[in-house]
Amino acid sequence: MRSALTAIAAIVVLAACGTTEAPVPEQAPTGAGTASATAAPVTVTDGRGKEVKLDRPATRVVSLEWGETEMLTSLGVMPVGAADVKGYTTWVSAAKLDPSVKDVGTRQEPSVDSISALQPDLVLMEAERDAPLVAQLEKFVPVLVFTGSDATRNLDRMREDLNLIATAVGKTDAAAKLLTAFDAAMADSKQKIAAAGAAGKPFVMADGWKQGSTISIRLFGKGALVSDVAELVGLKNAWTGKVDKAWGLGTTDVEGLTGLKDPDIRLFYNAPEDDVFADGLAGNAIWKSLPFVEKQQVTKLPNGIWTFGGPLSCQQYAEALVKAYTA
Incomplete structure (x- = not known):
């Protein structure tokens, strides 16, 4: 999304958007640090085609892009940290963030120190954000990288991204309910x-x-x-x-x-x-x-x-x- 958003970053970071919230699956939010439904190891393949292995479904998740933040929250997992929380609150109403969610900086330049301080067990981000950032983060936490958009198949891409996040956090049943709805x-x-x-x-x-x-x-x-x-x-x-x-x-x-x-x-x-x-x-x-x-x-x-x-x-x-x- 870098090329599409460069001209917009100076204003309100438009992206790269009813009046009634769609229902969230009937289940309690996972809150930061709460055990997932299963503690079995998880292996997923992200948008880079990279295999990412987790010892167990992630519970302490930091999300650096609003689309992934919305999906994570809609699955019933509140992130421990997110990029540009104030902007998210303005632009995204479908899945609201708890006041407990820490702001880790802008989507363009998140703070590695702020992310590290939260001791996450997973970070979600998009590939068009700085590639060096991925390497920095992977020194201390598994990272799932998403493409963010694919104009040849965006609805399928959205479904796949939701299912990828759901698998990583042990919420595949919630994802199935969301997609059925x-x-x-x-x-x-x-x-x-x-x-x-x-x-x-x-x-x-x-x-x-x-x-x-x-x-x-x-x-x-x-x-x-x-x-x-x-x-x-x-x-x-x-x-x-x-x-x-x-x-x-x-x-x-x-x-x-x-x-x-x-x-x-x-x-x-x-x-x-x-x-x-x-x-x-x-x-x-x-x-x-x-x-x-x-x-x-x-x-x-x-x-x-x-x-x-x-x-x-x-x-x-x-x-x-x-x-x-x-x-």
């Missing part, structure tokens, strides 16, 4: 979209930021996780511009949106902090002339739907889509 939610959302006469309708998903007087818009093209979710429930991504191969993301400006001429397009956007669409573009003549703006088919997502998250965030996103098309 996810599949049911997607089927239900698809049925509601169709019943509203919106099957096949074009959509655009975006976020954005302002630097000086320049407003940049990031489009979630085909292959982005939330694009895959939207298409899974019956919609069609109208953005066909250039996107990166890993995340399915492309950057443009307001002029770049003028090719979106289909009057049925609805634009969804994410802005839990600075809202450049409602504020920065309010007086922009080009913006006001766009068909979806003229027809008031612009929908801001509820705050806290992480667009690079796990099953629970994806369910929140599907719920927001359904609400927009059935209101």
Whole structure:
């Protein structure tokens, strides 16, 4: 995600995002240091293709990326430490963190000393964070490295990442319940979209930021996780511009949106902090002339739907889509 996020890191670290929380499996959280259901050794293969061996399922876990933090927490395992806890609280609402979770620094530059001080038995991170960091951490703790995104198969990748974490922490039953609930939610959302006469309708998903007087818009093209979710429930991504191969993301400006001429397009956007669409573009003549703006088919997502998250965030996103098309 490094290439997709470099331009964004200076603002709110957008990534690289409903109103109702999806149910968490009915089981007590594992809390830091609590024994897992089984103490048998565990061997898993991470996103590097590296085999990682654990003496027993991990209970003291540090997570350095929000997507993995959400998945871990949704499995009922509260991390002992996480990167950018404040940012997570702003951008991710699907799986909330306990006040006990220690902040170990930013996602770009986590503190090795802070991580070490927590005496974790496992660290979760993404490969596009500094490779030297992996080597530093592996001197004292097993590390699972994730790809974070794959625009050729993001829904399958998400499921695999969840199952990988679940195996490492002894929560495979919880993962199965989460994925069953996810599949049911997607089927239900698809049925509601169709019943509203919106099957096949074009959509655009975006976020954005302002630097000086320049407003940049990031489009979630085909292959982005939330694009895959939207298409899974019956919609069609109208953005066909250039996107990166890993995340399915492309950057443009307001002029770049003028090719979106289909009057049925609805634009969804994410802005839990600075809202450049409602504020920065309010007086922009080009913006006001766009068909979806003229027809008031612009929908801001509820705050806290992480667009690079796990099953629970994806369910929140599907719920927001359904609400927009059935209101």
